[in-house]
Amino acid sequence: MATTVGQPAEHDIGLSRLRHDPYPxxxxxxxxxxxxxVPEAGRYLxxxxxxxxxxxxxxxxxxxxxxxxxxxxxxxxxxxxxxxxAHQRLRRAAEPPLRPRVVKEHWLPVFRRNTAxxxxxxxxxxxxxxxxxxxxxxxxxxxAALLGLRGVGDEDMRQWSQAIIDxxxxxxxxPEIWARCxxxxxxxxxxxxxxxxxxxxxxxxxxxxxxxxxxxxxxEDEIRTNIRVFLGGGLNEPRDSIATATYALLTHDEQxxxxxxxxxxxxxxxxxxxxxxxxIGMYPRRVATHTDLAGRVLEPGDKLGIVIASGNHDERVFDxxxxxxxxxxxxxxxxxxxxxxxxLGTWVSRAAVAQIALPGLFGALPGLRLTDEAVPFEGWVxxxxxxxxxxxxx
Amino acid sequence: MPKVTYAQPDxxxxxxxxxxxxxVMRGAVTGGVRGIVAECGGNLMCATCHVYVDxxxxxxxxxxxxTPDEDELLDCTATPREAGSRLSCQLGLTxxxxxxxxxxxxxxx
Numbered sequence: 418m419a420t421t422v423g424q425p426a427e428h429d430i431g432l433s434r435l436r437h438d439p440y441p442x443x444x445x446x447x448x449x450x451x452x453x454x455v456p457e458a459g460r461y462l463x464x465x466x467x468x469x470x471x472x473x474x475x476x477x478x479x480x481x482x483x484x485x486x487x488x489x490x491x492x493x494x495x496x497x498x499x500x501x502x503a504h505q506r507l508r509r510a511a512e513p514p515l516r517p518r519v520v521k522e523h524w525l526p527v528f529r530r531n532t533a534x535x536x537x538x539x540x541x542x543x544x545x546x547x548x549x550x551x552x553x554x555x556x557x558x559x560x561a562a563l564l565g566l567r568g569v570g571d572e573d574m575r576q577w578s579q580a581i582i583d584x585x586x587x588x589x590x591x592p593e594i595w596a597r598c599x600x601x602x603x604x605x606x607x608x609x610x611x612x613x614x615x616x617x618x619x620x621x622x623x624x625x626x627x628x629x630x631x632x633x634x635x636x637e638d639e640i641r642t643n644i645r646v647f648l649g650g651g652l653n654e655p656r657d658s659i660a661t662a663t664y665a666l667l668t669h670d671e672q673x674x675x676x677x678x679x680x681x682x683x684x685x686x687x688x689x690x691x692x693x694x695x696x697i698g699m700y701p702r703r704v705a706t707h708t709d710l711a712g713r714v715l716e717p718g719d720k721l722g723i724v725i726a727s728g729n730h731d732e733r734v735f736d737x738x739x740x741x742x743x744x745x746x747x748x749x750x751x752x753x754x755x756x757x758x759x760x761l762g763t764w765v766s767r768a769a770v771a772q773i774a775l776p777g778l779f780g781a782l783p784g785l786r787l788t789d790e791a792v793p794f795e796g797w798v799x800x801x802x803x804x805x806x807x808x809x810x811x
Numbered sequence: 812m813p814k815v816t817y818a819q820p821d822x823x824x825x826x827x828x829x830x831x832x833x834x835v836m837r838g839a840v841t842g843g844v845r846g847i848v849a850e851c852g853g854n855l856m857c858a859t860c861h862v863y864v865d866x867x868x869x870x871x872x873x874x875x876x877x878t879p880d881e882d883e884l885l886d887c888t889a890t891p892r893e894a895g896s897r898l899s900c901q902l903g904l905t906x907x908x909x910x911x912x913x914x915x916x917x918x919x920x
Contacts (some may be wrong), residue, residue, distance in 0.1 A: 759851035
């Protein structure tokens with residue numbers, strides 16, 4: 418369905434159009450209707466950078482808990498849909514392995530090894546799909562290590578993650594999607610059965626271990642539930658940021674030469690890539706009290722979609738936002754969200770993607786180029802390239 | 812009420828009278844002070860509310876010391892860490908806090 422009901426004639430903001438390319442619609446909304454009622458999404462879409470910052474700075478007005486929620490129904494009540502002390506307790510338990518010092522001292526060498534393993538196989542092939550053959554597998558392998566999962570293959574990680582994400586967006590109530598998610602949760606639970614007793618006995622730097630041994634430890638049920646959301650969310654963001662950044666450099670020769678000459682710029686490549694095409698484009702919030710946002714009166718229970726993909730293209734903040742430009746002077750993208758739910762994986766992703774995966778890829782595959790520059794991108798809740806056919810000198 | 816002066820790199824200053832119980836970060840964000848981003852809202856995860864607190868040796872420390880969690884984030888700030896570097900979300904104000912000047916860095920991300 419591309420048409421919407423009950424909208425002003427000029428609106429025509431349908432989900433299929435957003436999935437294909439949301440940016441023209443976002444530009445229109447920022448200009449004309451910054452807190453827009455979009456019935457097909459069941460929400461008001463908040464599209465300006467300043468309003469998104471306001472929402473993130475007032476978590477007591479704009480709640481993360483939502484009931485009923487497709488995500489809660491498919492994988493249980495996770496920290497992503499909780500507020501205040503309950504959220505903080507879960508987050509504090511999961512956080513220690515994801516803080517910058519542990520990332521640097523423990524995880525960087527792990528990410529380096531995983532990346533080198535994958536690239537040594539790819540290098541000889543001379544061609545491939547950098548999305549399916551590199552971005553996806555490296556994201557899966559790094560995430561399995563971080564969480565503490567053992568003996569779980571890249572393909573299992575990919576399937577479980579996709580099944581969980583599809584269920585959280587199963588607005589059409591497709592029974593096959595529910596069934597696939599239930600199977601993924603059962604398989605993941607089986608993998609958890611193996612590691613929980615081991616990590617309880619022998620702690621390690623993983624997230625599951627941190628949750629078990631926190632000052633205020635989580636129950637095994639809480640751990641199982643929250644690992645599901647990390648699996649759903651922790652795979653596609655590094656994957657899509659790697660794929661987007663790679664596509665961007667392979668279509669912007671000058672910037673590619675700049676970063677290959679000055680490796681300190683890889684950080685800029687990553688940050689600009691997640692601003693340019695934010696891997697998470699939208700997340701939900703719920704209004705707690707009567708309030709006003711950009712002139713729109715909101716009532717308790719109103720549902721919002723916080724469109725960080727749009728905030729990251731706001732002309733009020735970013736000059737010519739549609740351009741990929743690692744040298745842009747403006748900073749302050751909001752791809753990691755903000756407030757109490759600020760992305761837990763921020764430091765990990767900077768290390769895994771900006772320090773290791775991207776420089777590793779361009780270093781290991783000399784003469785890297787796209788076979789077809791018409792790379793398809795899709796999605797508005799999550800967005801990234803669907804494939805990235807390339808060749809290189811083997 | 813404690814008076815906090817936010818000194819920008821371009822020489823402009825904002826002076827705010829802040830209520831006890833708030834932080835230097837929250838005062839800046841509420842007061843619309845440029846250059847204090849505070850992405851994570853004071854949860855000690857982001858390092859984007861970095862400020863410099865310059866004190867001479869005779870002045871008693873107005874704030875609680877740097878904790879290990881703050882210390883590791885101070886190693887990740889966008890502008891170089893200095894002796895007076897702090898995350899302003901950790902600078903709590905009480906009715907006994909003396910008036911203070913903090914320098915806002917060039918960038919936070």
